[in-house]
Amino acid sequence: MGEFIAIMFPSAGEAISKLSKSFPNIDQVKNLFKQLDFDNDGFITKAEMGESSHRFSPQEIDSIFALGDINDDGAIDLEEFIGVMYPSASTVVNRLRAKYHNMNEVKRAFAGIDKNGDGLISKEEMYQCDTFNSQEIEALFTLGDSNNDGEIDLEEFIGVLYPVVAQALLKFTKDIHNVEDARFLFKQLDKDSDGLLSQEELRKCGTTFSSKEIEALFAVGDINSDGEIDLNEFINVMCPGATTVISRISAGFNGVQDIKKCFEEMDTNCDGKISRCEMAQYSHLNEQEVNAVFELGDADRDGEIDLQEFIGVMTTSSPVAYKEAGEVVTVGDMEIYKVGEGVKCIIWCHDLAGFSGADRTRQLVDKLAALGYLILIPNFFGDKDCGSLADTQWVKSVSDWSTIRDTWVERIYPWLRDHLGVRCVGVVGTGWGAYAACRLASYIYICIYI
Structure with missing residues (x-):
């Protein structure tokens, strides 16, 4: 053509x-x-x-x-x-695709070529398998070796010979800009909060992904072939460049002691943290490698990496567990989760899951605070346990506006105005919190911006 x-x-x-x-x-x-x-x-x-x-x-x-x-x-x-x-390479590869009718055939072909079982195939291995001629091998490497390392991994191989994978991953990753976004999406998709994604969960979560696209994600991401994808496997798919770089760096360490020694050498000011500048100046890492370490390792997004984060990323090629960016303060007898700084404050009225952030409330708030806002989550339930909308008596007990109003007027608002210097306040309510948010919005002097 x-x-x-x-x-x-x-x-x-x-x-x-x-x-x-x-x-x-x-x-x-x-x-x-x-x-x-x-x-x-x-x-x-x-x-x-x-x-x-x-x-x-x-x-x-x-x-x-x-x-x-x-x-x-x-x-x-x-x-x-x-x-x-690349018209010539594309023509050759299109001819090759006709040989493979489904994902399993492509995976079996890869396993047959990968004689040493290292998860990578070289041109030499391809020539030895007698499956492809020289023209086809050159075409596969032209289109498949996306990182130009002279070898093709399973993801690259499937992406060339089963292109629905590339289309699926493009849809999955189009809004993923860093590892934090990947972690956030994983928790949204993990409806049962068991730390694993199944194909059935993805089909039921309301996404627009087809069965073939979901199959493609699992073909690439389910590394241990247990039928489910954990967080580390998910990040490997969503941020493949960073995890590949980290794997290459970590191969140079013989154990945790080597990692600690490297950290101490980079931490020139001995503050227990390393910055991008320190890492670039006092290590053999290039800019791409430094960016990968921070993308995966800086779990709290404070712009520096402590020893725990550094060991975590070097031993697992994945981020350490999420850590809250804020703190719990007490105003009067009310606990408040406080994160961020600024004269613009957002009061986040929590849902039935309560103040503790068990349903990712605090992670959402931390993400919003990074845009330059002071965010507060008051503990509206106090010492009451979390409940259900089906329990009308419990709903009535936590929806006593007179108690909430007194706490707001007498404690929280004066603290915002006099202690924190807040100049304008907005409110957000999720689930049950929409009730509290609407009530608070009745105060004109409170909600300048909503």
Whole structure:
């Protein structure tokens, strides 16, 4: 098809040839696609290309869409884009895909090639298996070796020969910018809070993922083949670059003592924490490696890594357990979870799960506080246990407005105004907390911004 269009539309061939020279490897092509896909929907349009900072000429845009937009829907996905930039490799791989009808066949083919069982296949291993000819091997590595390390792992292999994987992972990861986002999404998907995701949970969680896409996620992520994905496996899928880099770094340590020694050498000011600057200056890590360590290891997002975080990331290639960023303070006889700083305050009225944050309330609040707000969660239930909406007597007991009002007017608001210097207050209510939020909103002097 590409050769035929190049004959019938020669200017397109010239334009693509010029573009290909500017982006000589597959990794650069993939990065270009992400830059052009402004709305992160997995497709690029002519409008997006025209608005990009790369300054494509109208002829170049028309050429790419003439060659890539096969179904003429006005949009090009990643696979089509790669097909335009690497037409010969794409043609060969498309021919290979016809040999594999499902995910299991692709995984069996990978296992057959990976003779040393290290989870990676090299060109030498491919030549020895007599399954692919030299042209096919070159095409597989051109399209599959996305990190240009000379080897292809299972994720890369499946992504080339079973492209629904690449499409699924693009949908899964489009809003994942760092490990904290991946951890947050995992907890949202883990409805039964057992620390594991099953295919059935993903089907029932209200996502738009198809059965094939869910199957693709599990084919890549379920490393121990137990039928479920834990947090570490999930992060490996959502942030593969960071975990790959950490695995490479941690291979240089012989044990925890080596890790501690390395930490002490980097901690030049001996404050028990290392900053990005310290790590870059007093280690052999490059910028990519430093970023990966902080992306995975800085669990509390304070911009520094303590010894526990450093050991955690180096021994597991995954983040240590989530730690709350705020503190519990007492105002009068009421406990309040306080996080963040600023003159703009948000009162978060908790739901039936209560003040303790058992349902990720505090994690949500910590995330919001990072945007520059002071967030407070008053313990509206006091010493009462959490309950259920089905228990009407319990609901009545915790919904006594006169008690809540007195606590607010006499204790919390004066403390905000006089002690914390708050100038404007907004309220947020979730579940039962919507009741308290609406009541608090009746005070004009309180809710300047809601």
